Amino acid sequence: MATTVKCPTCRRAVEWSPESLYRPFCSERCRxxxxxxxxxxxxxxPDEAGAERDSASEYxxxxxLDSRSGES
Numbered sequence: 312m313a314t315t316v317k318c319p320t321c322r323r324a325v326e327w328s329p330e331s332l333y334r335p336f337c338s339e340r341c342r343x344x345x346x347x348x349x350x351x352x353x354x355x356x357p358d359e360a361g362a363e364r365d366s367a368s369e370y371x372x373x374x375x376l377d378s379r380s381g382e383s
Contacts, residue, residue: 320344 320341336342
């Protein structure tokens with residue numbers, strides 16, 4: 312019995328087998344939609360350095376001013 316997974320793009324059932332050319336996607340269209348999301352950075356893998364940079368940019372923009380207002 313073959314394993315069935317859902318296409319990450321459209322959620323259709325896809326048989327996980329060598330005959331499924333685009334697995335885990337159901338079609339080339341869904342595969343390209345996913346690739347486009349990664350290339351346009353709609354999807355990305357977070358990294359620790361990126362989180363630190365985001366915190367630093369918030370600090371520089373004054374987002375933390377309220378929390379520092381009591382300090383001298």
